[in-house]
Amino acid sequence: MFDFQPDPDLDPAERYRQLSDAASALTDGESDSVANMANIAALIREFVPDLNWAGFYRVVEGASGKDELVLGPFIGRPACLRIPFGQGVCGAAARTGETQLVEDVHAFPGHIACDAQSRAELVIPVKRAGHVIAVIDLDSPTTARFTQDDAAGMERLASVLSDRL
Known part of the structure; x- marks a missing residue:
């Protein structure tokens, strides 16, 4: 059994160092990407305060032959199942390969509202060999x-997870 209890008073750098260390320990030696994403989504919830959704979208080839994002393991309300590259905050991160930090999702052109309670969003691409393989949302x-x-x-x-998803 794993029991990670981050100190709520940690400065952000130390909190994220501990999160990365815990994620590394949880995923070490496990080759199943779904199991790893599920545990990491739960771990993020333990370490990062003031979230209403945390999880993954995976890059897959869609029916049209183009890559798209498909919902992966998450903690939160039911979410959008598929997101085309370039659409919404997650699609922007997947298309550009760059982190998207959005202070007000209602001001983001083309925002996809999966949860009406969401106001801010942070999406980080997970890359392997320079290619986006998933995003953390x-x-x-x-x-x-x-x-x-x-x-x-x-x-x-995301760097820790790049070879574990």
Whole structure:
């Protein structure tokens, strides 16, 4: 049994260092990407406060032959099943390969509202050999919830996961 109890008073850099270390320990030696994503979604919930959704979208080839994002393991309300590259915050991260930090999702052109309570979003691409293989999606009910520290910490986590998804 794993019992990760992060200190709520940790500074962001230390919180994300501990999150990455815990994720590494949880996924070490496990080759099943779905199991790893499920455990990491739960771990994110333990470490990152003020979220209403945390999880993954995986890159798969769609029926048209083009890559798209398909819902993976998550914690939160039911979500959109498929997202084309370039659409919404997740699709933008997948298309550009760059982290998307959105202070107000209602101001983001083409935002896809899966949960009406979401106000801020942070989406981090997970890359292997330079190609996006998944995105980590975090939503918060608080406008401007995410900072550059959150983005840097989650990018570190994505790096840990790049060969484990």
